[in-house]
Amino acid sequence: MGWIIAIGIIVVLAFVYFSMYNGLVKYRNWVDEAWAQIDVQLKRRYDLIPNLVETVKGYAKHEQETLAKVVELRNLLGSKTSRQEQMEVNDQLSGALKNLFALREAYPDLKANENFKMLQEELTQTENKVAYSRQLYNNTVMKYNTKVESVPTNIIASVHNFEKRDMLEAREEERENVRVSF
């Protein structure tokens, strides 16, 4: 009788162990996925900007400075590898794009251009998406870190080298910038 109980306890412990381990793996994968999501959105932004610049050039040749600023920041975004730097450049880019979009008031033909409208909407939406993917990332990291730190999952986390991840810092006004009203 005793050994049946012993085996029962071992099976239960193994089950608990596996499920805690799997939980950690799931959250770590979610963190990676959320991280990749930010990349997807930044890449999309990067790809859309040349189209926008081309379209605007056709109507507003004299706005070289505004256009050059956007192109410069876009290239800078492509060259940065650290996430925190990317985020900073991305925020500056949002500001530069805002100036570019503002040109539509001075050039009615540009404002009426369907392609411009489409690109403006798409870029605005990728801006939202960057913000949301960043929020998703931070949210997921918070949940993952809580798991890594709390008892008893922290034992399994330390045995199998699940390490805490860093959240992306964002100032409150950056979040505000993102909300675009029309």
Next chain:
Amino acid sequence: MILYEQIRKNKIKTVFIVVGFVLLVLGVGVVISYLNYGDPLPGLIFTPVFSLFYIGIVIMSSTNIVMKMNHAQEITSVDQHRFLWHTVENMAMVARVPMPRIFIINDASPNAFATGLKPEKAAVAVTTGLLDQLTREEVEGVIAHEVAHIKNYDVRLATVTLALVSVIAIMSDIGSRMLFFRSVGGRRDNNQNPIFMIVGLVLLILAPLIATLVNLAISRNREFLADASGAELTRNPDALASALEKIANIQTPVKEASRASASLYFSDPLKKKLSGLFSTHPNPAERIARLRSM
């Protein structure tokens, strides 16, 4: 109450109500069995079997409600409605659910609903009135509320609880008929306690009403939860609150809405005046107050 606390409390409340509901179903089964045979055991065994069987059939036969709606137009590419498409995509991303299908209903009354038994099969529908009369942030808040319903499996919960309401109705109907025929037949065993008999009979008669009320209480509770989880997605509870304010102030009901689908909507589509025990949605003022306090 802060956001996470609201979410937690609503979830705990759901668990309590659902457990109570299950006990009610079992109770009806036990009462019927006791009244007819003087033994609660057959009811205790038969009721869960019958309920599970019935829920299974309901879930398998429930078709997507959106499909049945004549004037809902599906948006299948981003070009058809950029803003709506992106907003739904954003909310689905943050909620970590697959992108639901999107439908637009041609109706001037601003409203929205979500459907689908699981996130993979989900759809959100919004009326043209919602897109026309609300600001972008407000629409985003409403979409977040609907995606929260999807994430929380509210359609499945509603389907199961509605099936249980039917189970109770069927059982109390059959139970009282059985009792009637037995007393007409005149073969009484007389081994039941008369006080239990009366209490049981009253319970049997009241059970369908109680079940309906419990079902509506769950529906209202899930609305509060969807508001809170929606606010967690957008981090902008004020936009959701102002959307609710606008929608509550418009008196035209949604033409396409039927009583059966009313509980799915963002805000009561039938615009009933009374709110309380018999409403599918909590009082908008109460929802707004909770959102503003986040």
